[in-house]
Amino acid sequence: MMDPFYAFALFRRRGVIPAPDLEACSHYSQEDCQYQQALEPLNNRNCIHFLHQQMSRLFYQINVCMQKMIWENMCLSPENFNEAEKLLNVTFLGTAGSLPTPERNPSAILINREGEMMLFDCAEGTQRQMMRARTGMMRLNYIFLTHLHADHILGIPGLLETLAFQGRRSPITVVGPIHTMNLMESFKSVCYFSRNFDVQAIELAPGDVLKMKGFQVRAISTHHSVPSLGYSLEEDARLGRFNRDAATSLGIPPGPLFGKLQHGQEIEIDGKKIEPHQVMGPARPGRKIVYTGDTRPCKSVELASSGADLLIHDCALANDMADWAKETKHSTAAEAALVAKNADVGQLVLTHISSRYSEDTSLLLREAKSIFERTIVAEDLMSLEIYLKDE
């Protein structure tokens, strides 16, 4: 099922300008088209149907154009379409160091993977930042805490209260290092909370893994002034690429048999057995995002970040404050960049920016880029999409 907002993001990502040719889709019917009905077989192809009567004309146009894209094989083949849905988005809700500034809220990062929303740290005002970024809140199921310093946790009571006001019923899980359970008990005992949903707390140690559907979150050892963890979000390996030509040459007609092979099932054509490996390429790695929270540069982060698509690293200070970074157990831009370089990550994002550089981060960026070019400095409400690699 494709969320229309993902569809829109996908559309932008593919760089296709919507051409509102409303007559192009003869398949469209306002009565039949249901939002929940994302894929339908049509003439041995798959046709996207995600519009319903109440959706805007814009999404109608996108629907038409995406169908055209698929039909014309401009950028997707139908059998790979489900993969294209798997968007992974990171929104930086708070990028300040310990002190909020007019430009920056303290730490909070939202990761949205196919609609599964997870917060990493939850500083004061995080729920308002979510409103400003228009991320939505009701699909938030996990809050991961890197450590229990105030600038990473004070947003939890307010966020829970807002969720309660919005009528939430489903449980929410707060994950963090040692003492997270005590913290949550404390939060529950203040403010006369009246919630209609459970708040569970889980404490992890470095190396612990939380399994989710299609991915996992691994706790990483970090080095800060209090017990702390980093997190690595790692997607499961993906199926290999489907070789349409090989399938056709084996006499397999396009349609449901393609899907069976893609999902690892053996099929039979005219008494001849065909196994998935005959038409599927080797498994492909999923995406990986590592978030350090507050930390000195350390080997454990470097190892965990090996080959990551995105490393989000503490970068409180510049080189001229290196001693202070050491004393307060933070990292300089250059130190973060060296970790990124050694781990050969796809992109480094610097965050937890000290108030000294809140307005002008050019010094941090310069120092980091001198070591690792693929670096950017996070800004509040900045959003990044992590793409699947198609090797």
Ligand SMILES: [Zn+2]
């Ligand atoms: Zn902090």
Ligand SMILES: [Zn+2]
């Ligand atoms: Zn801290």
